[in-house]
Amino acid sequence: MTLFNEAEAKAILDKVIKLSKADECSANLAGASEGNIRFARNGVSTSGEVQDCTLAVTVAYGKRVGTATIGEFDDAALERVVRRAEELAKLAPENPEFMSVIEKQTYTASTSFIEATAAITPDFRAQVAADCIEPCKADKLVAAGYFVNSNGFIATANSKGNFGYQKVTSADLTCTVRTEDERGSGWVSSNVADVALFDAKRSIRTAISKAKGSAEAKALEPGKYTVILEPEAASGLISFMLFGFDARQADEGRSFLTKKGGGNRVGEKVFDERVNIYSDPWDAEVPVPAWDQEGLARTKTQIVNKGVVEYLQYSRFWAKQKDKQAVGQPGNIIMQGGEATTEELIKQTKRGVLLTRTWYIRMVDPQSMLLTGLTRDGTFYIEDGEIKYPVKNFRFNESPVIMLNNIEALGKSVRLAGGGGGGGGLLLKMPSMKVRDFTFTSLSDAV
Amino acid sequence: MDRRTFVTLSGLGAGALLLPAYSRVIAAEVLSEKIALTLKRSLADVALAAAKEAGATYCDVRVGRYLNQFVVTREDKVENVVNTESTGVGIRVLANGTWGFAATNSLSTDSVARAAKQAVIIAKANSRLQTTPVELAAVKGVGEVSWATPIKKNAMDVPIKDKVELLLAVNAAAINAGANFVNSTLFLVNEQKYFASTDGSYIDQDVHRIWAPLTVTAIDKASGKFRSRNGLSSPMGMGFEYLEPTAEGRIAMPGGVVGYSSSYDMVADAKAAAAQAQLKLKAKSVKPGKYDLVLDPAHLWLTIHESVGHPTELDRVLGYEANFAGTSFATLDKWKSKTFQYGSERVNIFADKTQPLSLGNVGYDDEGVKTKQWDIIKDGILVNYQAIRDQVGILGEKESHGCCYADSWSSVQFQRMSNISLQAGKDKLTPDEMIADVKDGIYIVGNGSFSIDQQRYNAQFGGQLFFEIKDGKITEQIEDVAYQIRTPEFWNACAAICDERDYRHGGSFFDGKGQPSQSSAVSHGSATARFNGINVINTARNLG
Numbered sequence: 001m002t003l004f005n006e007a008e009a010k011a012i013l014d015k016v017i018k019l020s021k022a023d024e025c026s027a028n029l030a031g032a033s034e035g036n037i038r039f040a041r042n043g044v045s046t047s048g049e050v051q052d053c054t055l056a057v058t059v060a061y062g063k064r065v066g067t068a069t070i071g072e073f074d075d076a077a078l079e080r081v082v083r084r085a086e087e088l089a090k091l092a093p094e095n096p097e098f099m100s101v102i103e104k105q106t107y108t109a110s111t112s113f114i115e116a117t118a119a120i121t122p123d124f125r126a127q128v129a130a131d132c133i134e135p136c137k138a139d140k141l142v143a144a145g146y147f148v149n150s151n152g153f154i155a156t157a158n159s160k161g162n163f164g165y166q167k168v169t170s171a172d173l174t175c176t177v178r179t180e181d182e183r184g185s186g187w188v189s190s191n192v193a194d195v196a197l198f199d200a201k202r203s204i205r206t207a208i209s210k211a212k213g214s215a216e217a218k219a220l221e222p223g224k225y226t227v228i229l230e231p232e233a234a235s236g237l238i239s240f241m242l243f244g245f246d247a248r249q250a251d252e253g254r255s256f257l258t259k260k261g262g263g264n265r266v267g268e269k270v271f272d273e274r275v276n277i278y279s280d281p282w283d284a285e286v287p288v289p290a291w292d293q294e295g296l297a298r299t300k301t302q303i304v305n306k307g308v309v310e311y312l313q314y315s316r317f318w319a320k321q322k323d324k325q326a327v328g329q330p331g332n333i334i335m336q337g338g339e340a341t342t343e344e345l346i347k348q349t350k351r352g353v354l355l356t357r358t359w360y361i362r363m364v365d366p367q368s369m370l371l372t373g374l375t376r377d378g379t380f381y382i383e384d385g386e387i388k389y390p391v392k393n394f395r396f397n398e399s400p401v402i403m404l405n406n407i408e409a410l411g412k413s414v415r416l417a418g419g420g421g422g423g424g425g426l427l428l429k430m431p432s433m434k435v436r437d438f439t440f441t442s443l444s445d446a447v
Numbered sequence: 448m449d450r451r452t453f454v455t456l457s458g459l460g461a462g463a464l465l466l467p468a469y470s471r472v473i474a475a476e477v478l479s480e481k482i483a484l485t486l487k488r489s490l491a492d493v494a495l496a497a498a499k500e501a502g503a504t505y506c507d508v509r510v511g512r513y514l515n516q517f518v519v520t521r522e523d524k525v526e527n528v529v530n531t532e533s534t535g536v537g538i539r540v541l542a543n544g545t546w547g548f549a550a551t552n553s554l555s556t557d558s559v560a561r562a563a564k565q566a567v568i569i570a571k572a573n574s575r576l577q578t579t580p581v582e583l584a585a586v587k588g589v590g591e592v593s594w595a596t597p598i599k600k601n602a603m604d605v606p607i608k609d610k611v612e613l614l615l616a617v618n619a620a621a622i623n624a625g626a627n628f629v630n631s632t633l634f635l636v637n638e639q640k641y642f643a644s645t646d647g648s649y650i651d652q653d654v655h656r657i658w659a660p661l662t663v664t665a666i667d668k669a670s671g672k673f674r675s676r677n678g679l680s681s682p683m684g685m686g687f688e689y690l691e692p693t694a695e696g697r698i699a700m701p702g703g704v705v706g707y708s709s710s711y712d713m714v715a716d717a718k719a720a721a722a723q724a725q726l727k728l729k730a731k732s733v734k735p736g737k738y739d740l741v742l743d744p745a746h747l748w749l750t751i752h753e754s755v756g757h758p759t760e761l762d763r764v765l766g767y768e769a770n771f772a773g774t775s776f777a778t779l780d781k782w783k784s785k786t787f788q789y790g791s792e793r794v795n796i797f798a799d800k801t802q803p804l805s806l807g808n809v810g811y812d813d814e815g816v817k818t819k820q821w822d823i824i825k826d827g828i829l830v831n832y833q834a835i836r837d838q839v840g841i842l843g844e845k846e847s848h849g850c851c852y853a854d855s856w857s858s859v860q861f862q863r864m865s866n867i868s869l870q871a872g873k874d875k876l877t878p879d880e881m882i883a884d885v886k887d888g889i890y891i892v893g894n895g896s897f898s899i900d901q902q903r904y905n906a907q908f909g910g911q912l913f914f915e916i917k918d919g920k921i922t923e924q925i926e927d928v929a930y931q932i933r934t935p936e937f938w939n940a941c942a943a944i945c946d947e948r949d950y951r952h953g954g955s956f957f958d959g960k961g962q963p964s965q966s967s968a969v970s971h972g973s974a975t976a977r978f979n980g981i982n983v984i985n986t987a988r989n990l991g
Contacts, residue, residue, distance in 0.1 A: 144769035253666035260671040368988035444905035
């Protein structure tokens with residue numbers, strides 16, 4: 001059994017809470033059926049379907065905490081997992097930062113489950129691969145891609161009477177298309193909650209046109225350029241930056257959001273006034289479960305408002321130290337965009353470079369949030385409002401903090417999976433953006 | 448390296464400890480248990496028979512028990528102690544010339560037989576899309592054999608209390624030496640792997656690995672500046688004896704730096720890190736330009752990993768990783784030419800999964816091939832790749848290189864990086880003698896920021912410690928250094944390599960590849976090496 005309904009999940013969690021003899025107990029149950037298909041060189045390389053469900057039980061005796069997990073759910077197994085957690089807790093050192101389990105929460109469910117997405121079959125996945133491969137073969141191009149879909153649920157409960165249950169579905173395609181002579185490469189991604197919005201045949205056309213269009217790349221001198229970052233390209237840098245939004249790191253003096261002389265920069269204008277970033281579990285395009293990993297209810301949270309930092313993430317321990325209220329950690333990140341399409345941003349650009357995607361992004365200096373990485377799968381020179389020719393890929397050394405102070409225009413915000421660029425699994429909604437003085441430090445011969 | 452596997456940073460989206468998929472959290476005492484050999488053999492025979500009956504022409508079975516222990520501390524606090532266990536059976540088959548795979552966490556004969564049949568069904572279903580049938584290089588069955596990492600002290604048997612005491616002593620040493628913050632962690636791995644195949648092999652292996660990373664941070668509250676120095680240890684294929692300091696494991700290096708080889712004095716390194724982190728706060732910022740770089744093995748391993756290890760993986764070269772990790776500039780035509788000058792004549796790079804103490808050291812790989820050593824770059828020329836049973840035919844070879852790996856019983860095995868190492872120089876040369884010959888250079892110790900493109904041409908590397916070299920002498924610690932390379936130019940700029948006495952391993956505990964992503968552990972050995980005229984950039988920025 002992998003996918004428990006709400007009543008079944010509640011029955012299991014209730015039993016666990018009742019079985020525990022510790023001072024307090026919390027339990028999380030999560031199950032999913034995840035199917036995938038991987039293809040390369042215009043053929044399927046691997047495919048599989050994995051079903052898994054895990055119960056994690058955490059108990060505390062005073063400040064000693066133990067966690068145990070199990071994948072079986074009969075009465076004997078539930079007894080075993082609770083006793084094992086209790087044994088571990090008794091052996092554990094005291095945690096001076098221990099926090100008692102959360103009070104009973106009120107959750108307002110989001111629309112994170114779509115029946116049609118839950119119903120995806122192996123045949124559907126094979127068809128996605130075929131929809132990507134066939135037009136490439138016909139065009140003498142080579143496709144390599146990965147489609148994965150998930151249908152699952154999460155449930156949480158604790159000894160203070162808290163309980164929540166929510167179902168979640170997702171589907172995600174990425175596909176790289178390369179010319180046979182390996183001189184051109186394009187890429188596309190499509191992440192949806194509702195598979196009715198998914199169309200591999202349409203998506204693959206983007207990757208095909210970028211692959212064909214990028215084949216005769218010319219070299220531009222590295223330096224500072226006005227760039228148009230497509231949403232995927234922007235998200236790589238921005239989602240990385242969000243790792244710096246931790247209150248404790250900032251208060252301890254080791255974040256770009258640390259204030260000189262001590263404390264953090266909440267309330268300060270750190271970015272261009274057009275920068276608005278928030279999280280909203282109920283957003284129709286990027287709905288996420290109504291609670292975070294600790295069970296705290298999520299709510300709509302403004303993170304950056306007109307360039308001013310309004311929110312840092314407080315752990316429950318740090319919130320207590322600083323006399324703040326801990327709120328549920330965001331499950332999605334939404335950067336507000338404008339109405340312009342990427343094509344319209346290009347039309348408004350005298351000279352610039354269009355970036356399809358940023359890649360292999362790593363922190364160079366957390367002090368300034370300086371990141372390095374490369375462009376990939378479609379980099380084009382823009383002149384007088386038109387794409388003139390493909391250019392060789394660049395390495396950039398740029399801080400997203402500086403980048404978000406150099407905004408010229410924002411395009412439409414779209415849904416993206418956060419995994420690739422550093423979003424830590426958060427769902428993202430990011431706009432394309434036109435930015436001046438973006439720093440390329442060297443050329444790459446990679447296609 | 449897979450950054451996301453080891454993101455324990457605080458911040459949005461983080462906070463939860465990342466556990467390996469399908470792991471169960473277990474009590475410490477369970478870490479010493481093993482599955483009976485007779486049970487593993489009988490499960491394997493059930494799977495082999497069921498697969499053959501269902502129409503498989505080849506089958507291999509991996510009965511695996513994967514154990515991890517993490518002990519995570521900061522300053523005077525234990526943040527987490529986690530023990531995980533993951534047990535199950537993975538079955539791979541060839542049917543209609545196509546691979547199929549299925550796995551089960553149940554050790555019952557019914558479940559195993561069912562999974563074997565399921566693997567054959569998947570293989571047959573996928574064969575409809577197959578254009579070229581899989582051809583496997585022959586492997587002679589070895590019968591019943593066993594192999595174990597040559598550890599002296601099983602880290603899983605060391606009481607948690609001793610581990611906690613060690614880490615808290617490490618943290619106290621750093622704080623007492625002037626650190627503002629310190630994080631120290633123990634990662635312990637034990638893979639109990641049983642492999643059986645229709646070739647007639649029954650291979651039982653007990654593999655151990657250990658890693659003890661630490662990060663020391665110094666801050667200057669008035670300016671808001673902060674700097675960190677990570678530990679100079681390496682993850683190793685060793686037991687807990689690695690953390691018991693010995694005189695031969697301690698290496699006195701230029702600049703007063705102490706490095707480590709076969710053992711690690713974590714307390715001493717934490718103390719040194721605190722002093723060096725303080726110095727980093729005040730160090731001079733590098734002037735960008737061309738420098739002769741002297742790269743310590745604790746730094747150079749990562750450059751080898753990214754710029755030689757990955758581009759010489761044959762599946763990348765062929766395009767199987769095009770959508771994720773990328774392809775490779777080291778294309779088949781370059782190899783076929785037998786003239787592609789990957790590096791200077793003194794550059795000899797070899798693959799070797801038999802090196803003692805290394806992370807990749809096993810007796811047999813995950814498709815039952817005995818491990819070995821082979822050349823990748825000989826006298827600067829690209830001479831070979833890393834390839835497994837269904838790939839070596841492309842290279843005209845009859846034997847797999849023995850570098851197939853799966854990170855779990857539930858993952859499909861595929862080609863993974865072998866230990867890839869730079870051979871020490873033939874002439875006697877110490878790091879001090881090497882530096883004495885450098886007019887205008889930088890000595891870099893420890894690995895830092897790293898990034899490389901999808902074909903492994905353009906890379907950028909930072910480090911932990913940077914020392915200015917002027918007229919053959921180290922002058923002072925400097926900061927804000929990163930160097931940018933184009934891979935072949937970099938290796939052709941290799942002007943000197945110290946001798947065998949300086950040869951040491953560095954390595955990655957979590958190297959990511961594949962979709963769904965799998966991690967593997969790999970070591971890279973080298974002696975200190977010199978590279979002339981490398982482009983160094985200044986990474987300091989001002990946010991105003």
